[in-house]
Amino acid sequence: MREHLSLHQLELFRAVVDHGSYVETAKELMITQPALSLQVKSLQNFLSTTLFERKGNHLYLTDTGRITYEFAQDILALEQKLVTTVEELMQNDQGNLAIGSNRPFGRYFLPHIIAQYMGVLEQIHISVVYKDTETIYNQVLNKILDVGVVTSDETVPLPSGLRATMLRHDxxxxxxxxxxxxxxxxxxxxxxxxxxxxxxxxxxxxxxxxxxxxxxxxxxxxxxxxxxxxxxxxxxxxxxxxxxxxxxxxxxxxxxxxxxxxxxxxxxxxxxxxxPLDCVIVTQNNLELRPTVQRFVDFLLASFPRTD
Structure with a gap:
Protein backbone atom coordinates (compact mmCIF):
# COMPACT_ATOMS: atom_id res chain seq x y z
CA MET A 1 0.00 0.00 0.00
CA ARG A 2 1.32 3.44 -0.94
CA GLU A 3 2.39 5.60 2.01
CA HIS A 4 0.45 8.76 2.82
CA LEU A 5 1.86 12.22 2.36
CA SER A 6 3.30 13.65 5.57
CA LEU A 7 2.13 17.14 6.54
CA HIS A 8 5.13 17.40 8.85
CA GLN A 9 7.46 16.85 5.91
CA LEU A 10 5.62 19.49 3.91
CA GLU A 11 6.02 21.94 6.79
CA LEU A 12 9.75 21.28 6.98
CA PHE A 13 10.15 21.55 3.22
CA ARG A 14 8.29 24.86 3.19
CA ALA A 15 10.48 26.14 6.02
CA VAL A 16 13.66 25.29 4.10
CA VAL A 17 12.34 27.14 1.06
CA ASP A 18 11.36 30.17 3.13
CA HIS A 19 14.72 30.30 4.93
CA GLY A 20 16.75 29.35 1.87
CA SER A 21 19.05 27.17 3.94
CA TYR A 22 19.05 23.88 5.83
CA VAL A 23 21.33 25.40 8.47
CA GLU A 24 19.09 28.41 9.18
CA THR A 25 15.95 26.28 9.17
CA ALA A 26 17.42 23.78 11.61
CA LYS A 27 18.41 26.62 13.97
CA GLU A 28 14.96 28.22 13.74
CA LEU A 29 13.11 24.95 14.37
CA MET A 30 15.65 23.74 16.95
CA ILE A 31 16.28 20.39 15.29
CA THR A 32 19.47 18.87 13.94
CA GLN A 33 20.42 19.47 10.35
CA PRO A 34 20.75 15.72 9.57
CA ALA A 35 17.22 15.12 10.89
CA LEU A 36 15.87 17.97 8.76
CA SER A 37 17.68 16.71 5.65
CA LEU A 38 16.35 13.20 6.23
CA GLN A 39 12.73 14.46 6.35
CA VAL A 40 13.09 16.43 3.12
CA LYS A 41 14.79 13.44 1.48
CA SER A 42 11.87 11.25 2.55
CA LEU A 43 9.47 13.71 0.92
CA GLN A 44 11.53 13.59 -2.28
CA ASN A 45 11.44 9.79 -2.22
CA PHE A 46 7.68 9.81 -1.69
CA LEU A 47 7.22 12.11 -4.72
CA SER A 48 9.95 10.35 -6.71
CA THR A 49 11.56 13.65 -7.62
CA THR A 50 14.31 16.09 -6.67
CA LEU A 51 13.03 19.22 -4.98
CA PHE A 52 16.26 21.22 -4.69
CA GLU A 53 19.40 21.73 -6.69
CA ARG A 54 22.49 23.32 -5.19
CA LYS A 55 24.60 25.90 -6.97
CA GLY A 56 27.58 26.85 -4.86
CA ASN A 57 26.27 27.71 -1.40
CA HIS A 58 22.74 28.41 -2.58
CA LEU A 59 19.67 26.16 -2.78
CA TYR A 60 17.31 26.50 -5.74
CA LEU A 61 13.96 24.85 -6.31
CA THR A 62 13.62 22.55 -9.28
CA ASP A 63 10.53 22.77 -11.48
CA THR A 64 8.86 20.03 -9.45
CA GLY A 65 10.10 21.72 -6.29
CA ARG A 66 8.26 24.93 -7.21
CA ILE A 67 5.06 23.03 -7.89
CA THR A 68 5.44 21.11 -4.62
CA TYR A 69 5.96 24.36 -2.72
CA GLU A 70 2.77 25.85 -4.18
CA PHE A 71 0.78 22.76 -3.26
CA ALA A 72 2.38 22.68 0.19
CA GLN A 73 1.19 26.25 0.81
CA ASP A 74 -2.38 25.33 -0.10
CA ILE A 75 -2.42 22.00 1.76
CA LEU A 76 -1.04 23.48 4.96
CA ALA A 77 -3.46 26.41 4.73
CA LEU A 78 -6.35 23.96 4.42
CA GLU A 79 -5.06 22.05 7.43
CA GLN A 80 -5.05 25.25 9.48
CA LYS A 81 -8.52 26.14 8.22
CA LEU A 82 -9.78 22.71 9.24
CA VAL A 83 -8.36 23.09 12.75
CA THR A 84 -9.79 26.60 13.17
CA THR A 85 -13.20 25.63 11.83
CA VAL A 86 -13.52 22.57 14.06
CA GLU A 87 -12.41 24.58 17.09
CA GLU A 88 -15.10 27.16 16.33
CA LEU A 89 -17.79 24.52 16.01
CA MET A 90 -16.72 22.75 19.19
CA GLN A 91 -16.60 25.87 21.36
CA ASN A 92 -19.54 26.75 23.54
CA ASP A 93 -19.74 30.26 22.10
CA GLN A 94 -20.27 31.29 18.49
CA GLY A 95 -16.75 32.62 17.90
CA ASN A 96 -15.20 36.05 17.57
CA LEU A 97 -15.78 38.61 14.86
CA ALA A 98 -13.76 41.77 14.17
CA ILE A 99 -15.52 44.23 11.87
CA GLY A 100 -14.23 47.41 10.26
CA SER A 101 -16.52 50.02 8.76
CA ASN A 102 -16.63 53.64 7.73
CA ARG A 103 -19.41 56.14 7.53
CA PRO A 104 -22.17 56.41 6.39
CA PHE A 105 -22.94 52.69 6.68
CA GLY A 106 -21.21 52.36 10.03
CA ARG A 107 -23.19 55.28 11.44
CA TYR A 108 -26.68 54.54 10.15
CA PHE A 109 -26.96 50.79 9.62
CA LEU A 110 -24.25 48.74 11.29
CA PRO A 111 -25.26 49.20 14.97
CA HIS A 112 -28.83 48.09 14.22
CA ILE A 113 -27.66 45.08 12.21
CA ILE A 114 -25.20 43.99 14.90
CA ALA A 115 -27.92 44.25 17.53
CA GLN A 116 -30.17 42.00 15.44
CA TYR A 117 -27.36 39.56 14.75
CA MET A 118 -26.38 39.27 18.41
CA GLY A 119 -30.02 38.63 19.20
CA VAL A 120 -29.75 35.50 17.06
CA LEU A 121 -26.26 34.46 18.23
CA GLU A 122 -26.18 35.65 21.80
CA GLN A 123 -22.72 34.34 22.70
CA ILE A 124 -20.78 35.75 19.77
CA HIS A 125 -18.08 38.31 20.61
CA ILE A 126 -17.97 41.27 18.20
CA SER A 127 -15.61 44.23 18.01
CA VAL A 128 -16.10 47.16 15.63
CA VAL A 129 -13.68 49.87 14.52
CA TYR A 130 -14.31 52.86 12.26
CA LYS A 131 -11.52 53.61 9.78
CA ASP A 132 -11.05 54.93 6.27
CA THR A 133 -11.51 52.48 3.40
CA GLU A 134 -7.80 52.03 2.65
CA THR A 135 -6.99 51.20 6.29
CA ILE A 136 -9.82 48.67 6.43
CA TYR A 137 -8.59 47.02 3.22
CA ASN A 138 -5.13 46.64 4.75
CA GLN A 139 -6.42 45.30 8.04
CA VAL A 140 -8.66 42.70 6.40
CA LEU A 141 -5.77 41.71 4.13
CA ASN A 142 -3.49 41.29 7.16
CA LYS A 143 -6.21 39.40 9.08
CA ILE A 144 -6.48 42.06 11.78
CA LEU A 145 -10.14 42.39 10.79
CA ASP A 146 -12.39 39.54 9.66
CA VAL A 147 -14.66 41.62 7.49
CA GLY A 148 -15.00 45.20 6.28
CA VAL A 149 -18.23 47.01 5.39
CA VAL A 150 -17.09 50.07 3.51
CA THR A 151 -17.93 52.71 0.97
CA SER A 152 -16.61 51.67 -2.41
CA ASP A 153 -13.94 54.19 -3.39
CA GLU A 154 -12.63 54.18 -6.96
CA THR A 155 -9.57 56.14 -5.82
CA VAL A 156 -8.54 53.25 -3.53
CA PRO A 157 -8.06 50.03 -5.54
CA LEU A 158 -9.06 46.76 -3.92
CA PRO A 159 -5.94 44.66 -3.14
CA SER A 160 -5.69 41.43 -5.10
CA GLY A 161 -5.97 39.33 -1.93
CA LEU A 162 -9.44 40.66 -1.11
CA ARG A 163 -12.94 40.13 -2.41
CA ALA A 164 -15.63 42.83 -2.52
CA THR A 165 -19.32 41.87 -2.56
CA MET A 166 -21.91 44.53 -3.34
CA LEU A 167 -24.19 45.13 -0.37
CA ARG A 168 -26.33 48.18 -1.16
CA HIS A 169 -26.64 51.27 -3.33
CA ASP A 170 -27.02 54.84 -2.12
CA PRO A 276 -23.46 56.89 -6.70
CA LEU A 277 -22.47 55.78 -3.23
CA ASP A 278 -22.11 52.00 -3.07
CA CYS A 279 -21.38 49.91 -0.01
CA VAL A 280 -19.44 46.65 -0.27
CA ILE A 281 -18.52 43.76 2.02
CA VAL A 282 -14.78 43.10 2.02
CA THR A 283 -13.37 39.71 2.98
CA GLN A 284 -10.32 37.59 2.35
CA ASN A 285 -10.29 36.24 -1.17
CA ASN A 286 -10.47 32.62 -0.01
CA LEU A 287 -12.71 29.91 -1.33
CA GLU A 288 -14.32 29.58 2.10
CA LEU A 289 -14.58 31.86 5.10
CA ARG A 290 -14.64 30.84 8.74
CA PRO A 291 -18.18 29.87 9.75
CA THR A 292 -18.46 32.88 12.05
CA VAL A 293 -17.45 35.26 9.25
CA GLN A 294 -19.62 33.54 6.64
CA ARG A 295 -22.69 33.66 8.89
CA PHE A 296 -22.28 37.41 9.36
CA VAL A 297 -21.77 38.01 5.64
CA ASP A 298 -24.91 35.99 4.88
CA PHE A 299 -26.82 37.95 7.51
CA LEU A 300 -25.72 41.25 5.96
CA LEU A 301 -26.75 40.18 2.48
CA ALA A 302 -30.13 38.97 3.75
CA SER A 303 -30.65 42.34 5.45
CA PHE A 304 -30.20 44.19 2.15
CA PRO A 305 -31.68 42.00 -0.59
CA ARG A 306 -30.60 43.01 -4.07
CA THR A 307 -33.29 44.46 -6.29
CA ASP A 308 -31.18 45.07 -9.41
Whole structure:
Protein backbone atom coordinates (compact mmCIF):
# COMPACT_ATOMS: atom_id res chain seq x y z
CA MET A 1 0.00 0.00 0.00
CA ARG A 2 1.32 3.44 -0.94
CA GLU A 3 2.39 5.60 2.01
CA HIS A 4 0.45 8.76 2.82
CA LEU A 5 1.86 12.22 2.36
CA SER A 6 3.30 13.65 5.57
CA LEU A 7 2.13 17.14 6.54
CA HIS A 8 5.13 17.40 8.85
CA GLN A 9 7.46 16.85 5.91
CA LEU A 10 5.62 19.49 3.91
CA GLU A 11 6.02 21.94 6.79
CA LEU A 12 9.75 21.28 6.98
CA PHE A 13 10.15 21.55 3.22
CA ARG A 14 8.29 24.86 3.19
CA ALA A 15 10.48 26.14 6.02
CA VAL A 16 13.66 25.29 4.10
CA VAL A 17 12.34 27.14 1.06
CA ASP A 18 11.36 30.17 3.13
CA HIS A 19 14.72 30.30 4.93
CA GLY A 20 16.75 29.35 1.87
CA SER A 21 19.05 27.17 3.94
CA TYR A 22 19.05 23.88 5.83
CA VAL A 23 21.33 25.40 8.47
CA GLU A 24 19.09 28.41 9.18
CA THR A 25 15.95 26.28 9.17
CA ALA A 26 17.42 23.78 11.61
CA LYS A 27 18.41 26.62 13.97
CA GLU A 28 14.96 28.22 13.74
CA LEU A 29 13.11 24.95 14.37
CA MET A 30 15.65 23.74 16.95
CA ILE A 31 16.28 20.39 15.29
CA THR A 32 19.47 18.87 13.94
CA GLN A 33 20.42 19.47 10.35
CA PRO A 34 20.75 15.72 9.57
CA ALA A 35 17.22 15.12 10.89
CA LEU A 36 15.87 17.97 8.76
CA SER A 37 17.68 16.71 5.65
CA LEU A 38 16.35 13.20 6.23
CA GLN A 39 12.73 14.46 6.35
CA VAL A 40 13.09 16.43 3.12
CA LYS A 41 14.79 13.44 1.48
CA SER A 42 11.87 11.25 2.55
CA LEU A 43 9.47 13.71 0.92
CA GLN A 44 11.53 13.59 -2.28
CA ASN A 45 11.44 9.79 -2.22
CA PHE A 46 7.68 9.81 -1.69
CA LEU A 47 7.22 12.11 -4.72
CA SER A 48 9.95 10.35 -6.71
CA THR A 49 11.56 13.65 -7.62
CA THR A 50 14.31 16.09 -6.67
CA LEU A 51 13.03 19.22 -4.98
CA PHE A 52 16.26 21.22 -4.69
CA GLU A 53 19.40 21.73 -6.69
CA ARG A 54 22.49 23.32 -5.19
CA LYS A 55 24.60 25.90 -6.97
CA GLY A 56 27.58 26.85 -4.86
CA ASN A 57 26.27 27.71 -1.40
CA HIS A 58 22.74 28.41 -2.58
CA LEU A 59 19.67 26.16 -2.78
CA TYR A 60 17.31 26.50 -5.74
CA LEU A 61 13.96 24.85 -6.31
CA THR A 62 13.62 22.55 -9.28
CA ASP A 63 10.53 22.77 -11.48
CA THR A 64 8.86 20.03 -9.45
CA GLY A 65 10.10 21.72 -6.29
CA ARG A 66 8.26 24.93 -7.21
CA ILE A 67 5.06 23.03 -7.89
CA THR A 68 5.44 21.11 -4.62
CA TYR A 69 5.96 24.36 -2.72
CA GLU A 70 2.77 25.85 -4.18
CA PHE A 71 0.78 22.76 -3.26
CA ALA A 72 2.38 22.68 0.19
CA GLN A 73 1.19 26.25 0.81
CA ASP A 74 -2.38 25.33 -0.10
CA ILE A 75 -2.42 22.00 1.76
CA LEU A 76 -1.04 23.48 4.96
CA ALA A 77 -3.46 26.41 4.73
CA LEU A 78 -6.35 23.96 4.42
CA GLU A 79 -5.06 22.05 7.43
CA GLN A 80 -5.05 25.25 9.48
CA LYS A 81 -8.52 26.14 8.22
CA LEU A 82 -9.78 22.71 9.24
CA VAL A 83 -8.36 23.09 12.75
CA THR A 84 -9.79 26.60 13.17
CA THR A 85 -13.20 25.63 11.83
CA VAL A 86 -13.52 22.57 14.06
CA GLU A 87 -12.41 24.58 17.09
CA GLU A 88 -15.10 27.16 16.33
CA LEU A 89 -17.79 24.52 16.01
CA MET A 90 -16.72 22.75 19.19
CA GLN A 91 -16.60 25.87 21.36
CA ASN A 92 -19.54 26.75 23.54
CA ASP A 93 -19.74 30.26 22.10
CA GLN A 94 -20.27 31.29 18.49
CA GLY A 95 -16.75 32.62 17.90
CA ASN A 96 -15.20 36.05 17.57
CA LEU A 97 -15.78 38.61 14.86
CA ALA A 98 -13.76 41.77 14.17
CA ILE A 99 -15.52 44.23 11.87
CA GLY A 100 -14.23 47.41 10.26
CA SER A 101 -16.52 50.02 8.76
CA ASN A 102 -16.63 53.64 7.73
CA ARG A 103 -19.41 56.14 7.53
CA PRO A 104 -22.17 56.41 6.39
CA PHE A 105 -22.94 52.69 6.68
CA GLY A 106 -21.21 52.36 10.03
CA ARG A 107 -23.19 55.28 11.44
CA TYR A 108 -26.68 54.54 10.15
CA PHE A 109 -26.96 50.79 9.62
CA LEU A 110 -24.25 48.74 11.29
CA PRO A 111 -25.26 49.20 14.97
CA HIS A 112 -28.83 48.09 14.22
CA ILE A 113 -27.66 45.08 12.21
CA ILE A 114 -25.20 43.99 14.90
CA ALA A 115 -27.92 44.25 17.53
CA GLN A 116 -30.17 42.00 15.44
CA TYR A 117 -27.36 39.56 14.75
CA MET A 118 -26.38 39.27 18.41
CA GLY A 119 -30.02 38.63 19.20
CA VAL A 120 -29.75 35.50 17.06
CA LEU A 121 -26.26 34.46 18.23
CA GLU A 122 -26.18 35.65 21.80
CA GLN A 123 -22.72 34.34 22.70
CA ILE A 124 -20.78 35.75 19.77
CA HIS A 125 -18.08 38.31 20.61
CA ILE A 126 -17.97 41.27 18.20
CA SER A 127 -15.61 44.23 18.01
CA VAL A 128 -16.10 47.16 15.63
CA VAL A 129 -13.68 49.87 14.52
CA TYR A 130 -14.31 52.86 12.26
CA LYS A 131 -11.52 53.61 9.78
CA ASP A 132 -11.05 54.93 6.27
CA THR A 133 -11.51 52.48 3.40
CA GLU A 134 -7.80 52.03 2.65
CA THR A 135 -6.99 51.20 6.29
CA ILE A 136 -9.82 48.67 6.43
CA TYR A 137 -8.59 47.02 3.22
CA ASN A 138 -5.13 46.64 4.75
CA GLN A 139 -6.42 45.30 8.04
CA VAL A 140 -8.66 42.70 6.40
CA LEU A 141 -5.77 41.71 4.13
CA ASN A 142 -3.49 41.29 7.16
CA LYS A 143 -6.21 39.40 9.08
CA ILE A 144 -6.48 42.06 11.78
CA LEU A 145 -10.14 42.39 10.79
CA ASP A 146 -12.39 39.54 9.66
CA VAL A 147 -14.66 41.62 7.49
CA GLY A 148 -15.00 45.20 6.28
CA VAL A 149 -18.23 47.01 5.39
CA VAL A 150 -17.09 50.07 3.51
CA THR A 151 -17.93 52.71 0.97
CA SER A 152 -16.61 51.67 -2.41
CA ASP A 153 -13.94 54.19 -3.39
CA GLU A 154 -12.63 54.18 -6.96
CA THR A 155 -9.57 56.14 -5.82
CA VAL A 156 -8.54 53.25 -3.53
CA PRO A 157 -8.06 50.03 -5.54
CA LEU A 158 -9.06 46.76 -3.92
CA PRO A 159 -5.94 44.66 -3.14
CA SER A 160 -5.69 41.43 -5.10
CA GLY A 161 -5.97 39.33 -1.93
CA LEU A 162 -9.44 40.66 -1.11
CA ARG A 163 -12.94 40.13 -2.41
CA ALA A 164 -15.63 42.83 -2.52
CA THR A 165 -19.32 41.87 -2.56
CA MET A 166 -21.91 44.53 -3.34
CA LEU A 167 -24.19 45.13 -0.37
CA ARG A 168 -26.33 48.18 -1.16
CA HIS A 169 -26.64 51.27 -3.33
CA ASP A 170 -27.02 54.84 -2.12
CA UNK A 171 -26.29 58.22 -3.68
CA UNK A 172 -24.95 61.64 -2.74
CA UNK A 173 -27.17 64.70 -2.27
CA UNK A 174 -25.99 68.32 -2.08
CA UNK A 175 -28.32 69.73 0.58
CA UNK A 176 -29.13 73.07 2.19
CA UNK A 177 -31.51 74.30 4.85
CA UNK A 178 -34.92 75.68 3.95
CA UNK A 179 -33.94 78.74 6.03
CA UNK A 180 -30.83 79.45 3.93
CA UNK A 181 -30.58 82.81 2.09
CA UNK A 182 -29.35 81.03 -1.08
CA UNK A 183 -32.37 78.73 -1.41
CA UNK A 184 -33.27 80.30 -4.76
CA UNK A 185 -30.13 78.85 -6.40
CA UNK A 186 -31.19 75.46 -7.61
CA UNK A 187 -28.53 74.22 -10.02
CA UNK A 188 -25.05 72.94 -9.25
CA UNK A 189 -22.42 75.03 -11.03
CA UNK A 190 -19.32 77.10 -10.31
CA UNK A 191 -21.39 80.13 -9.35
CA UNK A 192 -23.14 78.10 -6.65
CA UNK A 193 -19.87 76.98 -5.08
CA UNK A 194 -18.43 80.47 -5.29
CA UNK A 195 -21.52 81.82 -3.49
CA UNK A 196 -22.31 79.18 -0.87
CA UNK A 197 -19.78 77.82 1.67
CA UNK A 198 -19.32 74.10 2.10
CA UNK A 199 -19.65 72.18 5.33
CA UNK A 200 -17.62 69.05 4.89
CA UNK A 201 -15.72 66.16 6.44
CA UNK A 202 -12.22 66.24 7.90
CA UNK A 203 -9.42 65.93 5.37
CA UNK A 204 -8.18 62.42 6.32
CA UNK A 205 -11.60 60.78 5.92
CA UNK A 206 -12.98 58.62 3.13
CA UNK A 207 -15.94 61.02 3.06
CA UNK A 208 -13.75 63.95 2.05
CA UNK A 209 -11.83 61.92 -0.56
CA UNK A 210 -15.12 61.00 -2.22
CA UNK A 211 -16.33 64.61 -2.13
CA UNK A 212 -13.12 65.75 -3.80
CA UNK A 213 -13.75 63.26 -6.59
CA UNK A 214 -17.32 64.52 -7.04
CA UNK A 215 -16.07 68.12 -7.23
CA UNK A 216 -13.52 67.17 -9.87
CA UNK A 217 -16.18 65.38 -11.88
CA UNK A 218 -18.33 68.52 -11.73
CA UNK A 219 -15.45 70.63 -13.00
CA UNK A 220 -15.14 72.48 -9.68
CA UNK A 221 -11.55 73.41 -8.82
CA UNK A 222 -10.10 74.16 -5.38
CA UNK A 223 -10.35 77.88 -6.07
CA UNK A 224 -14.09 77.63 -6.76
CA UNK A 225 -15.27 76.72 -3.26
CA UNK A 226 -14.75 77.62 0.39
CA UNK A 227 -14.86 75.16 3.29
CA UNK A 228 -16.53 77.00 6.14
CA UNK A 229 -16.38 74.16 8.64
CA UNK A 230 -15.02 70.62 8.78
CA UNK A 231 -16.55 67.99 11.05
CA UNK A 232 -15.86 64.30 11.55
CA UNK A 233 -19.40 62.99 11.97
CA UNK A 234 -22.12 62.98 9.32
CA UNK A 235 -24.81 63.76 11.84
CA UNK A 236 -22.89 66.83 13.04
CA UNK A 237 -22.50 68.07 9.47
CA UNK A 238 -26.23 67.68 8.92
CA UNK A 239 -27.07 69.63 12.08
CA UNK A 240 -24.84 72.52 11.04
CA UNK A 241 -26.44 72.58 7.59
CA UNK A 242 -29.89 72.62 9.22
CA UNK A 243 -28.73 75.73 11.11
CA UNK A 244 -28.16 77.43 7.76
CA UNK A 245 -24.36 77.73 7.89
CA UNK A 246 -23.73 76.24 4.47
CA UNK A 247 -24.38 73.35 2.13
CA UNK A 248 -23.00 69.81 2.30
CA UNK A 249 -22.66 66.62 0.31
CA UNK A 250 -24.40 63.93 2.35
CA UNK A 251 -25.64 60.42 1.59
CA UNK A 252 -29.32 60.23 0.78
CA UNK A 253 -29.72 57.67 3.57
CA UNK A 254 -28.59 60.21 6.15
CA UNK A 255 -30.95 63.00 5.04
CA UNK A 256 -33.98 61.21 3.61
CA UNK A 257 -36.23 62.11 6.56
CA UNK A 258 -35.24 65.80 6.49
CA UNK A 259 -35.81 65.95 2.74
CA UNK A 260 -39.21 64.33 3.15
CA UNK A 261 -40.40 66.75 5.86
CA UNK A 262 -39.00 69.88 4.17
CA UNK A 263 -36.25 70.71 6.66
CA UNK A 264 -33.66 70.21 3.94
CA UNK A 265 -33.71 70.72 0.20
CA UNK A 266 -31.23 69.61 -2.42
CA UNK A 267 -29.59 71.27 -5.37
CA UNK A 268 -30.09 69.55 -8.71
CA UNK A 269 -27.12 67.70 -10.22
CA UNK A 270 -26.52 68.13 -13.94
CA UNK A 271 -28.91 65.89 -15.89
CA UNK A 272 -30.36 64.88 -12.49
CA UNK A 273 -27.60 62.30 -12.05
CA UNK A 274 -26.73 61.83 -8.42
CA UNK A 275 -23.19 60.54 -7.79
CA PRO A 276 -23.46 56.89 -6.70
CA LEU A 277 -22.47 55.78 -3.23
CA ASP A 278 -22.11 52.00 -3.07
CA CYS A 279 -21.38 49.91 -0.01
CA VAL A 280 -19.44 46.65 -0.27
CA ILE A 281 -18.52 43.76 2.02
CA VAL A 282 -14.78 43.10 2.02
CA THR A 283 -13.37 39.71 2.98
CA GLN A 284 -10.32 37.59 2.35
CA ASN A 285 -10.29 36.24 -1.17
CA ASN A 286 -10.47 32.62 -0.01
CA LEU A 287 -12.71 29.91 -1.33
CA GLU A 288 -14.32 29.58 2.10
CA LEU A 289 -14.58 31.86 5.10
CA ARG A 290 -14.64 30.84 8.74
CA PRO A 291 -18.18 29.87 9.75
CA THR A 292 -18.46 32.88 12.05
CA VAL A 293 -17.45 35.26 9.25
CA GLN A 294 -19.62 33.54 6.64
CA ARG A 295 -22.69 33.66 8.89
CA PHE A 296 -22.28 37.41 9.36
CA VAL A 297 -21.77 38.01 5.64
CA ASP A 298 -24.91 35.99 4.88
CA PHE A 299 -26.82 37.95 7.51
CA LEU A 300 -25.72 41.25 5.96
CA LEU A 301 -26.75 40.18 2.48
CA ALA A 302 -30.13 38.97 3.75
CA SER A 303 -30.65 42.34 5.45
CA PHE A 304 -30.20 44.19 2.15
CA PRO A 305 -31.68 42.00 -0.59
CA ARG A 306 -30.60 43.01 -4.07
CA THR A 307 -33.29 44.46 -6.29
CA ASP A 308 -31.18 45.07 -9.41
Missing amino acids: HWCLVYSSQSPWAHQLEINKHLFQSVPLISAVTHSTHWKLIQQILRNLGISDEDYTIRLRMEDLESIKIVVLEGLGMAFLPYTSVRHELANGQLFEFSFPELRHP
